[in-house]
Amino acid sequence: MEKFIPKDKHDIQAVEECIRIGYPEIKPILPELLNWIQDMNWPVAQVLAPFLAENAEYIETEIRDILNGDDEIWKYWVMIEILGKSPQLQKNLQNELEKFANHPTESEQIEELDIIAKEILKKTNHVG
Known part of the structure; x- marks a missing residue:
């Protein structure tokens, strides 16, 4: 599986x-792939983000951890690129x-x- 994780x-x-x-083949590395969308200016991030959004249900715990963490930029990209695209x-x-x-x-x-959170909540009719 290591060969499927970007080297840079x-x-x-x-x-x-x-x-x-x-x-499900890449399930073991899905959480690690989240690291590569910390900056959507990275070429790998632009290719990877839609794939992660399609598989968001399998990385819910990791996404929750990011949202509860202290990296605001990473939260931003996760909210825009994954959470915003996964009802x-x-x-x-x-x-x-809502928090x-x-x-x-x-x-x-x-x-x-x-x-961003208000926009997502509005889109899902759960206005915060």
Whole structure:
């Protein structure tokens, strides 16, 4: 499985191979692949994000951990690229979205996570 994990931010070949073999074969490395969307300016992130969004239900725990962490930029990208595109995950993580929408920290407000959460909640008719 190690060969399917990007070696650097330009290793699109590894990501494309991951996508080709798909789920459930790559299930063991899905959580590790989340690391590669910490910055959507990375070439691998742009290829990987849609695939992670399609498989979001399998990385719900890891996504929850990211949302409860302290990396606001990573939260931003996870909310935009994965959570915003996965209705089931939006439902499952509604409490987290409502926390961002209604009680954001100062740093979460700076990164506009409250605004993103409100947009996602509005889209799913669970306005925070």
